[in-house]
Amino acid sequence: MARVKLDNYVVPAAPRLGFRGWLRWIWRQVTSMRVALILLLLLALASIPGSVLPQWPQDAAATRQFVADNPFWGPMLDATGFLDVFGSAWFTAIYLLLFASLIGCIAPRALHHWRELRRPIAATPRSLARYEGAGPETADVTVDDALARARAALRPRTGRAGALTGYRVRIDRRKDGSVALAAETGHVRELGNLVFHASLVAVLIAVAYGTLFTYRGQAIVVEGRSFTNAVAAYDTFSSGSLFDPADLDPFTLRLDSLDAEFSDTGRPLHFQANVTFTEPGRDAAAEEISVNHPLESGDAKIYLQGNGYAPVITVRDAAGEVAFSGPVVFLAQDAAYTSTGVIKAPDVTTGEQLGFKATLYPTFLEGPFAVASIHPDPANPVIEMLAYTGDLGLDEGVPQNVYRLDESRLSPVQDEDGQPVTLRLALGETVELPDGLGTVSFDSLPRYGAFDLRADPSLPWLLTAAVLTLAGLATSLFASRRKVWLVATSEDGTTVVTGAAYAPAHDTGVGAALERAMAAAVGRAPAPGAEEREDA
Amino acid sequence: MNNLSDLSVMALGGATVLYAIAMVAHAIRLARVADDKAAARSAAREAVAVGAPAPAHGLPVAEAPVASSPGGRAAKAAGIAKATTFMGAVLHGVGLLARGLDAGHVPWSNMYEYTISGSFFAVVAYLVLQRKRDVAFLGAGVTGLATVSLGLALTVLYKDVDTLPPALQSYWLVIHVSIATIVTGIFAVSFIATVLQLMRDSRDRDVRWGGTRFRWLEAVPTAANLEALSFRLNAVGFVLWTFTVMAGAIWAEHAWGRYWGWDPKEVWSFVIWVLYAAYLHARTTQGWAGRRSAWLAIAGFTALIMNFTVVNLFFQGLHTYAGS
């Protein structure tokens, strides 16, 4: 690539580029191989912070924590896109430029390749001395027959299939009476390269299309309960900008049971949700959803993403009336499913509202200094909780986190010594709150499944583009680019054939290809091992 | 501990010892071949300059097989190197097989297992290559790498067999991770060829590399031939890596409900892919072919190793079971 002087006013003789000239110059730079290379390197470099720093889309909680912990760097990195690298302006700029470069590069090459395919290949060079050679050898047939045999060997199949799999061949009768055969292969390689690069563009388009139309939602369903597919029913829901909520198929999914198997040491072995799945207008069907085996429904797939316990708790107030009763979703905090949850009982008939911060130990064990769960199975489930009274803060209409207790207007329930009271309940037990505030019971311990529903209409397109990418790449890297030449002359009635071949340095099989053509021309068997080495 | 895991560890330990012996034998052979070449050269200088046949045309012809050079000491070292490498690979394979039978699943589900299988595939790639042409000059590097990997695996990374967590219970574990592990082996062999290429190139053009300390480099092929060899390996590796990334995306779609989420492991797989793509472009870009593109291949392999080590151990992501 020529070095271009930006300031060509200093050279009076140099023609000024003008606006269109500059545009053309910029375009040529953008589509040059060197710029493509630099953009690729930039792309690799720009990705790395995305694996080192916490990222909003991947882990919002960790990112929030990071910003809070680093008052200087946090907001600065956030503002410059380092906490959402793959959505940042600079990352986008790099890959869009790269793809502009890619399109600018392959479109003219595709055109060139098309023309090239319709043009005859170059004739045999005058002198073959510069190349790896073979012969001279004598043949027992005429000059023309010898080269016809070589042509058949280089291109065994006729017609279009032959053009794809074999060499392109031309045979010329030269002025000096000799006959020259030129054979070339490499058009398949170039085709593969073009398919590869074009498919990369297709991958990008498919991804963009998917981003616009995709949707995903998360819902937690307790054993024995049902979920109906609608945006409002999800705990969280996100979708692409062109997604239409009316597209949701209003199925219902009932979680009949959730099987969770663990080894003796508490390692997870298998999770499976047994569900009853009812699509509108269809009979209910029993289905299984497990990790790696989502349930498909139309465009959408339903994944089992997590599980845990949702103990059923009943809270009675001072008057003995039920203030709260139902399953409460607890979130597992460790591998033994020590889980935490919050119970809010705003609907008391008398007195103040009640709130509880609770920890569930599925297999409870009390040691000298601490309590713990020693296995994720519910062998000895115990809930410990702290009770609070006061105002839960639910009446302001501000949505609250169901896993958090807003303690600002609550006070812990204390014993006579002023210490917060820890209540401990085994499964089936009821305990009384101090001061006649009421009772709490731990009635049963169902599990829940955390389901993820996702639809992405681009997937079949994406897969197609990916397969084409791979096929194009393999063709482009493994198909060879070779030239083979044979020149046959008649010396005193005897046919004498000389040959030569050319290929890029890494192609060690070209000698064998030449040997095969030569052997065919002179009518002998190829040297042993030639076939094997040819595609080596 | 049971019989199978004892067998596995013993076989892998035996393989480590054999590889170490093979590495020394390979290194000795290289030094001897270089000595013989130097001796032959000075002998030729003393003799009257005879019109040696010019190298055939422009094409690189396979170097004369160095193993068959007349030096008997080199031949002896080559024989030992060959036998110990092969026996090491057999024991290595037995160790892997026993590990797989013991665990009841393919032996590539945690770092210990990746390391023992990745180094196995590196040695196998070398042996397969060796059947096609003489690449004994790679032997010292390959067996050296295998010795270090196996040694580290057995001492630092060792984990008793365990059941597969639900996320890994999928045939994609066989498809995706096996290809990833095989690619690592291929890229490792190519990496050694690339390092040799840069060293040989340095010796040919830089006086600081001229001393006897690097004389063994005379026994390896020319930089251009090494470049051609590592390109072929990298090309195979790149296609398989592309497949690995795609298979991973399909698996992620099945297991996690998204085909790509820029999880640290995915980020690094992408970085590796882009670096090798840059390498392939650099080979055909003026001013980048040769040394600079070789450095890109080295950067690609470094990122690959990062992905198997640092990313597994220190970065939080969905792939974290890999570190256990």
Ligand code: HEM
């Ligand atoms: C998304 C960006 C790109 C990627 C991932 C990519 C990847 C690759 C890969 C893997 C190869 C080697 C396989 C083959 O020969 O087909 C290759 C070759 C090639 N690429 Fe790209 N490429 C990209 C952009 C570009 C651009 C922008 C250009 C034009 C400037 C370009 C021009 C070429 C050419 C000419 C070759 C053939 C080199 C040869 O003769 O072996 N590529 N590309």
